[in-house]
Amino acid sequence: DGGITQSPKYLFRKEGQNVTLSCEQNLNHDAMYWYRQDPGQGLRLIYYSQIVNDFQKGDIAEGYSVSREKKESFPLTVTSAQKNPTAFYLCASSGDRGPTEAFFGQGTRLTVV
């Protein structure tokens, strides 16, 4: 079955540690996105990538980094510079129909203690 897989579903880290969230898609989509969702808030865009080896900052990129070495993969690293990293992180991808067919993974809940 085609889809987007995020792993792990739950992640706990100590303050000051970097952590990498995985996102893999087998939909052959060119574009991939990372969003952050806090309780009672919508999705805020962290980074997005339109093609391999290219990505752009979203609205809240500070303290995060990404790479896009393969079309299928778009990992997100939450660095120690991110002041408030505890959140629900969502990865998405979209194909030829652009923003009208964005598919989401099931999310990773990151808790920093």
Added chain:
Amino acid sequence: QKEVEQDPGPLSVPEGAIVSLNCTYSNSAFQYFMWYRQYSRKGPELLMYTYSSGNKEDGRFTAQVDKSSKYISLFIRDSQPSDSATYLCAMSAVYSSASKIIFGSGTRLSIRP
């Protein structure tokens, strides 16, 4: 001012009622308008989208876009308890190399049996 504003609710209605969910936006470049449904602790799923102004119907769901007022709506007829979820509006303007998708904060909807 946020680019997309959405009343967070919560909104509680009895089963069978007509539900109206709304968003306003400030960026006149937005051309694609989407509605997502998100169940608790899950990734959002696309319900429907419209391009530019007008109405679109899909079963019990109707999406409306009024670009002159920068206002979009989602109507749910004959609401069911299974419709209880958070509904997110999303919008995008098409650029030459990227399509950022901007989300509202989401409205939490509860349908009472």
